[in-house]
Amino acid sequence: MPFSDFHGNSDAVRTLREMLARDHFPHALILSGPPGSGKFTLSQMVAKAMNCLDRPVTDNLPDFCGLCANCVRIAEADALEKRFAEAVEARENLREADKRETRIFVQTHPDVLIVPPDPPQMLVKVDQVRHVIHEIYYKPVEGRERVYIFSDADFMKEAANSLLKILEEPPEFATIFLLTDNPSALLPTIRSRCMHLRLALMAPQEIEQYLATVRSDWKPQERELVARICGGGLGRARSFDLAAYLVARQDAISVLAPALGSNDHTELFRVTDSYRAGAEGRARTEQLIRTLYSLLEDMLFLRSGVPEMVRNHDIRMDLARMAQQVEFEWIVSATQRLGELESGMRRNLLRSLALDNFATALEHGLLTQK
Numbered sequence: 001m002p003f004s005d006f007h008g009n010s011d012a013v014r015t016l017r018e019m020l021a022r023d024h025f026p027h028a029l030i031l032s033g034p035p036g037s038g039k040f041t042l043s044q045m046v047a048k049a050m051n052c053l054d055r056p057v058t059d060n061l062p063d064f065c066g067l068c069a070n071c072v073r074i075a076e077a078d079a080l081e082k083r084f085a086e087a088v089e090a091r092e093n094l095r096e097a098d099k100r101e102t103r104i105f106v107q108t109h110p111d112v113l114i115v116p117p118d119p120p121q122m123l124v125k126v127d128q129v130r131h132v133i134h135e136i137y138y139k140p141v142e143g144r145e146r147v148y149i150f151s152d153a154d155f156m157k158e159a160a161n162s163l164l165k166i167l168e169e170p171p172e173f174a175t176i177f178l179l180t181d182n183p184s185a186l187l188p189t190i191r192s193r194c195m196h197l198r199l200a201l202m203a204p205q206e207i208e209q210y211l212a213t214v215r216s217d218w219k220p221q222e223r224e225l226v227a228r229i230c231g232g233g234l235g236r237a238r239s240f241d242l243a244a245y246l247v248a249r250q251d252a253i254s255v256l257a258p259a260l261g262s263n264d265h266t267e268l269f270r271v272t273d274s275y276r277a278g279a280e281g282r283a284r285t286e287q288l289i290r291t292l293y294s295l296l297e298d299m300l301f302l303r304s305g306v307p308e309m310v311r312n313h314d315i316r317m318d319l320a321r322m323a324q325q326v327e328f329e330w331i332v333s334a335t336q337r338l339g340e341l342e343s344g345m346r347r348n349l350l351r352s353l354a355l356d357n358f359a360t361a362l363e364h365g366l367l368t369q370k
C-alpha cells in the first residue's frame with residue numbers, strides 16, 4: 001500500500017514526500033480537513049515512509065514498501081477505530097483505581113504512538129501529553145524517526161500548554177502530527193509552531209469511479225449509495241460494510257415507523273430488544289444512531305427542497321413519503337433527541353430501553369405538534 005494508494009489531495013501528498021526527500025521534515029505538522037479526507041491514513045503513510053526498512057523510491061520520491069517488519073507493525077494501527085475500541089475496552093476491565101490512572105493510547109510499533117482523544121470527554125488530557133514528553137526525547141528504538149499522531153487534536157487546556165513545551169524544544173528525531181477538522185480551535189501559539197497542510201474531500205462521483213475498480217462486486221446503485229453515505233471519504237467508502245449498513249437502516253426505519261403513522265409496534269420492540277449490552281451491542285447501537293442521523297438528515301433535505309443532497313438515494317421515494325408526514329420542526333427536534341440518546345448511550349444506559357423511550361418520545365412529539 002504505497003503512496004500511490006492514496007487518492008485525491010495529490011498536492012499535499014507531493015509536498016509531504018518532497019519534505020521526506022529533502023530529509024527536512026517539520027517537527028510538527030497540522031493536517032486539517034473534514035472527517036474522511038484521509039488525515040490519519042496519510043500520517044500513517046508518512047510514519048511508514050520514515051521508518052520503512054526497504055525505503056523504495058517511486059516517481060523519484062521516497063515511498064514505503066508496506067511489507068517490511070516496520071511497515072507491517074505500523075499498519076496494524078491503520079484500523080484505528082478498532083484499536084481504539086480495544087484500548088477503551090481494556091481500560092473498562094481494569095480495577096477502579098487503575099482505570100482512573102490509565103490513559104488511552106494506540107501503539108503497534110515502539111516508535112509510532114497514536115494519541116486519541118480520551119473518553120468520555122473525548123479530549124486529549126494532560127497525562128497523555130506528559131507520557132509523550134516522557135519518551136519523545138529518547139532516540140528511536142527500531143526505526144529512524146519517532147512519530148506522534150494526535151488523531152483528533154482537541155486538547156484540554158492544561159494538555160495544550162504541555163504540548164506547547166514540546167513544540168518549543170522539539171527533538172531532532174521526532175515528528176508530531178496534529179490531525180483536526182477545525183484548526184482554528186488550536187491555540188494560536190501551537191499553530192504558529194506547526195506547518196499546516198489542508199486536505200479536501202473527494203467528489204462523490206470520483207469515489208464512485210474509484211469503487212468501480214476496487215468494489216466491482218457491488219452494483220452501480222450500491223456504489224452510488226456508499227459514495228453518498230461516506231460523503232467524500234475514500235477510506236471509509238473502500239472498507240464500508242454495506243450489509244451491516246442495510247441491516248442498521250432497516251432497523252432505523254422500524255424505530256421511526258410508529259412516529260410516522262404506523263400502528264404496529266411489534267416490529268419496533270423486536271428491533272429495540274435486539275440491541276443488547278457488551279461491545280458488540282455498543283458497535284451496533286452506534287451504527288444505528290449514525291444511520292438514524294443520516295435518515296433524519298435526508299428527510300430534512302427533502303423538506304428543504306434540496307433532494308440532490310439525499311444520501312440514501314436508493315430509498316428516496318420512501319424517504320420523501322416519510323418526510324411528508326412530519327413538520328420541519330419535528331425533524332429538527334428528533335435530531336436533538338437523538339443527540340440526547342447518543343450521550344445516554346455513552347453513559348451506558350440500558351440500550352433497548354433507551355431506544356424504546358426514544359421511539360416513544362418521537363411518536364408523542366408528533367401527536368402534540370400535528
Ligand SMILES: [Zn+2]
Pocket residue numbers: 051052053054055064065066067068069070071072
Ligand atoms: Zn517497509
